[in-house]
Amino acid sequence: MPLTYVILGSGGHTAEMCKINQALLDTANAENASLYQPIRYIVANSDDTSQQHLLTQMPQARPDDFITVPRSRSVGQSWISSIFTTLWALVWSCWLIWRDQPQLLLCNGPGTCVPYCYAAYFWRLLGRLPRHTRIVFVESFCRVESLSLSGCLLMPIADMFVVHWPALAKRYENKQNLRYFGRIF
């Protein structure tokens, strides 16, 4: 059964991801909803609100669907120690992606998603993940004229990269993977 990895951020990121998930599993998309299930939600261990938020917004989600992972860098963390925590987060992401072999990674901007997308990209290259594995990045809604750091890092490897506003769509119109649907929220 192909698995979807949905990578949650915090606050605004989670609220936006919630809306995307609701649309994917909505009755309007009923005949395709099974493409996305089962879903595993990746949450950083420092984030104690996203899981609750998602569970209240989405009746389909269960506590067992969540995987708690180490966070690469906390706000205000020192530069030296963030090297180690980032490496540790990278090891985790490589291991989880290898173990679960998700065939869709869906993420929208928190830094947590970067190592997961790169892990999927390299495992696909090495044949551990099937060639039809897809990495989908939805830029944060508040990004109007410039990409987020996660966006800059993931644009080269994402199979679909979604922006919300005309200025970004224009700026990156020559990118094959860029999609602009107008604002979707």
Added chain:
Amino acid sequence: MQLTTVYVTVGTTRFNALIRTMKSPSVLDALQSRGCQKLILQHGNSAALHSEDVKGILLRHGIQIEQYKFRPNIEDIRSADLVIGHAGAGTCMDILNNKKPGLIVVNDELMDNHQLELAQQLATEKYLYYCRVSQLANKLTTLDFLQLLPYEPAKENMQTFVNALNDLIKAK
């Protein structure tokens, strides 16, 4: 449009200039002329008003001040006739999702604040207004909040996105 209750919010930022401006005679005159009776200030990490200021404002302008640092503010937004906020994405979306008239005030002290882009874009699309601290009194006097458009979720665009995603997943 009667602005009986006005809510000012700065989120977690320090925005002393906005809180200071709220007690200036020109801003208070503008609020009073629009029928404001209650002003709620969520000042976050900015300096709160002194209690003498609060008393003086009630005496001179008939506006009751309530101020606090942080609390869940969805009720404050819902009960306000106008929300004046900093350019935070969360604040903008709270204003829009609750279909409230909003006036976003730019914090010039913040460098490279990308969230400003969202406020500007939403102002371009007439979902809210947007100004600098120095323009606040003037804007409060002249803006017609009934001209703002109600913000509706873009269901059709979301469906187009979902269809594109379906196609991407099915193409093996």
